[in-house]
Amino acid sequence: MKPEDITSFRKALEEQLASLTKVSGDHQKLLDEAHETQDFVGGDRAAELETMEVDASVAESEFLLQKKIQHALERIDSGTYGVCEACGKEIPRARLEAKPSVSLCLTCQEAHEANG
Numbered sequence: 631m632k633p634e635d636i637t638s639f640r641k642a643l644e645e646q647l648a649s650l651t652k653v654s655g656d657h658q659k660l661l662d663e664a665h666e667t668q669d670f671v672g673g674d675r676a677a678e679l680e681t682m683e684v685d686a687s688v689a690e691s692e693f694l695l696q697k698k699i700q701h702a703l704e705r706i707d708s709g710t711y712g713v714c715e716a717c718g719k720e721i722p723r724a725r726l727e728a729k730p731s732v733s734l735c736l737t738c739q740e741a742h743e744a745n746g
């Protein structure tokens with residue numbers, strides 16, 4: 631991969647990470663507030679809990695994505711970005727452009743998902 635490609639992927643990853651950090655911070659705040667509100671209000675707890683559960687799983691997937699992006703940035707630093715972590719082949723550029731945080735080629739990703 632060319633240095634200018636690396637630079638543009640790094641930029642994309644950093645931007646994604648920055649906006650994700652902001653969004654997940656907001657969600658964390660909302661979750662905290664929801665906890666506080668529940669302590670005071672009680673009331674229609676079932677509906678509230680259901681909403682909370684959705685928010686918590688969103689927050690969790692945001693957290694996991696943040697980890698993946700940080701990992702991708704580390705791989706840029708170590709010069710292994712764009713190489714599949716499982717088979718060592720180059721990840722197709724189109725796949726990286728669609729999702730710069732991927733660390734597996736499509737074949738390995740599918741095998742990984744098939745294994746759960």
Ligand SMILES: [Zn+2]
Pocket residue numbers: 714715716717718719734735736737738739
């Ligand atoms: Zn692979």
